[in-house]
Amino acid sequence: MAVTDTVRPLHEGIRAILSEALGEDVSVDEPGQLTGGASRQVWAAQARTSDGTVVPVVLRRDPPGHGDADRMRAEAACLRAAAAVGVPVPALLASADDAPGIDAPFLLMERVDGESIPRKLQRDPEFAQVRTRLAEKMGFVLGQIHGSAVDELTMLDDRDPLDALEDIYLGLDDPRPAVEIGLRWLREHRPARRTAALVHGDFRLGNVLVDESGIRGVLDWELAHLGDPIEDLGWLCVRAWRFGAQPPVAGIGTREHLLDGYERATGVRPSDAELHWWETFGTLRWLVLSRFQANRHLSGAEHSLELAAIGRRVCESEYDLLLILDLLGEAVPPAEPAPTAPTVHDRPALTEIVALVAETLSDEVAPALDTAHARERYLLRICVNLLGIAGRELDAGADGPAADLLGALDCASEADLAQRIRAGVLPYTDPAVRRCVGTAVLTRLMVANPRHAVTSH
Incomplete structure (x- = not known):
């Protein structure tokens, strides 16, 4: 974080930067973080000039404490170069390695209307x-x-x-x-x-x-x-x-x-x-x-x-x-899940608990969140997906034919197989290698996202 006499909140940081860029004092509403942005944070805010003109802006910044100033400077240079040849890009209002209230390398741009989903x-x-x-x-x-x-x-x-x-x-x-x-x-x-x-x-x-x-x-x-x-x-x-x-x-x-x-x-x-x-x-x-x-x-x-x-x-x-x-x-599809073994635990079973929690979050909790909670709804969807993966993995049980195919190639693990392919000891054109690699990947996929395989053809 930048060392300043007073720690500014984010909206105050945006206000100071934008006022300098426009050459006049502006007011800025509380910004809202947009969904996505696993690498960079993206914030939207509304600014107003002294005559009441509304200026929608977007702030892109690195997560505070994880900044890459060189990369952000390069991004600003790309925006300028692309704009010069007519590429439709947001107007760049300001950029810097840091600023009070921003506390990371950033770009401040005009917000462009349009759909991106x-x-x-x-x-x-x-x-x-x-x-x-x-x-x-x-x-x-x-x-x-x-x-x-x-x-x-x-x-x-x-x-x-x-x-x-x-x-x-x-x-x-x-x-x-x-x-x-x-x-x-x-x-x-x-x-x-x-x-x-x-x-x-x-x-x-x-x-x-x-x-x-x-x-x-x-x-x-x-x-x-x-x-x-x-x-x-x-x-x-x-x-x-x-x-x-x-x-x-x-x-x-x-x-x-x-x-x-x-x-x-x-x-x-x-x-x-x-x-x-x-x-x-x-x-x-x-x-x-x-x-x-x-x-x-x-x-x-x-x-x-x-x-x-x-x-x-x-x-x-x-x-x-x-x-x-x-x-x-050559891939071998995973076998159907084996029947659940007897257990001393009461029902609902572990897989039923996972499915019930995922269903409740998806069908009851998520719809109750309004548009002001877009970020929370986004994270909730991720949680539901992860619960689905956990449930399918519990159902699937052991790794099935993938482990047997690795053994037939005299490989202790997929990492061992990868190293032998890299060294040229096992050619990837070998049907047995292709069968083993494809089977392992398909086994993982049917747990992580079975629809991905179904819709790929």
């Missing part, structure tokens, strides 16, 4: 018209981003993305067979590299604001870097960002529509093979980043329900990676 953009009737052209519009905006001048962006990371991803993975010290398979396949099939451009790094539904006219704002430049521009296109096709819908681009359009928009903006149309490689890379990237996020909690560095819950979603990306590489055909 993926399910609403995918389903609500009010977006039906724009939805038919949204994939093409997203391709066009990505083309604009990739046309940004990069001379003032030398602070951005420009390492080889596959090397950087592997470094993160190895730093976790959590060998995983699916990751080793993905790394080997990507090394073996890499396309020619394109000229480095500004890559947004997380362009997807949830990070764009949309209204009936199209894309109003591109948000969350936290992962921006310099690299191959097709990375952004592949990332947008990753199945995690379809949020359960079927169309391959963000759950709202086709790859052809995406490439049409990109070609209109840039004159460049990547090949299907190139886009597939980057979609595979993006799937592996989300797998590793999910495990990295979970490790922030699991390592004890940052106590967080949200981060802890991400740990149980890693298997979704493992499944998606094997699916996109067509390596799931």
